[in-house]
Amino acid sequence: MTTPEAEQGDVAGTARATSGDTAARPEERLERAVRAAEQALIEYEIAVETFRVEVENFSRLHEQRLGPLYARIEELDVQLAEARAARTGDPEDLRTAQEARARLLPIPGVEELLHGWMDSDGLFPEAAAMLTEQPVRPPQRVRPSEEARGLYRDLVRKAHPDLAQEEDERQRREEFLTRVNAAYARGDEQELRELAAEWAAGPVPAAQQPSRAEELYARLEWLSRRKEMLTVVAGQLEDSAIAAMLRLAPDDPDRLLDEIAGQLRDDVTSRESQLAALLSQGQGQGQD
Numbered sequence: 001m002t003t004p005e006a007e008q009g010d011v012a013g014t015a016r017a018t019s020g021d022t023a024a025r026p027e028e029r030l031e032r033a034v035r036a037a038e039q040a041l042i043e044y045e046i047a048v049e050t051f052r053v054e055v056e057n058f059s060r061l062h063e064q065r066l067g068p069l070y071a072r073i074e075e076l077d078v079q080l081a082e083a084r085a086a087r088t089g090d091p092e093d094l095r096t097a098q099e100a101r102a103r104l105l106p107i108p109g110v111e112e113l114l115h116g117w118m119d120s121d122g123l124f125p126e127a128a129a130m131l132t133e134q135p136v137r138p139p140q141r142v143r144p145s146e147e148a149r150g151l152y153r154d155l156v157r158k159a160h161p162d163l164a165q166e167e168d169e170r171q172r173r174e175e176f177l178t179r180v181n182a183a184y185a186r187g188d189e190q191e192l193r194e195l196a197a198e199w200a201a202g203p204v205p206a207a208q209q210p211s212r213a214e215e216l217y218a219r220l221e222w223l224s225r226r227k228e229m230l231t232v233v234a235g236q237l238e239d240s241a242i243a244a245m246l247r248l249a250p251d252d253p254d255r256l257l258d259e260i261a262g263q264l265r266d267d268v269t270s271r272e273s274q275l276a277a278l279l280s281q282g283q284g285q286g287q288d
Helices: 006-020 028-089 091-104 125-133 146-159 167-185 187-201 214-241 241-248 252-288
Strands: none
Touching: 006 214, 028 091, 028 214, 028 241, 028 252, 125 167, 146 187, 146 241, 167 187, 214 241, 241 252
């Protein structure tokens, strides 16, 4: 996994390489600096977007695999609170149990909002399957393959909007890359190949012409602001909890999820034992 920090080093290195040539006239040096900055920014955007998709897909997989276990633990915590309240009759325990149960109740109308993904009990299909001892549907594999990554990088390099000088061409490229990003997020190799063929058959963008020095300076400033914005996005991704988990096992995130799932199952077993003990105590008091 290549993180955006490594790409930032390439951006800085490219800028330094272009600053050392003092023989050419200023417009030519600026033109080369703009082209180098554009290419460096594109590579950085590719790194940030690739990392974003990786984090997003791992987050989805994390929710699909571990969500039912987290839901079970939350339900058991509520049942434990209710069992304690029933055993002690303490008003504070009763209030705590009521508040815990209220937090688990589904929002009215949430089934319609989520288009059937949540049932009337507020459980997702994976959680419902687990609680009813039915087979849990395997999570959809959405991590892009190496071929998909290669196709994606090649398309972004060729069709990036920052390479366009005319606004119409820039808009065409932005719309095209929206489709490319969507296909990459799904890991759809076939669609990426079709998009590559579509781009190859499309209009060839006009060659860039030398600009006036003022326009080139403005262009460099815009590229710098764009890079700063991407740096903020990359920092947010790097600081996220999902990214921290990915860093623990970058080459085998599935194994990490399996380990966490094992720990959560142990937590479920422990809570179920506690609940059984509380319910048994309550029945014993009732018989007395």
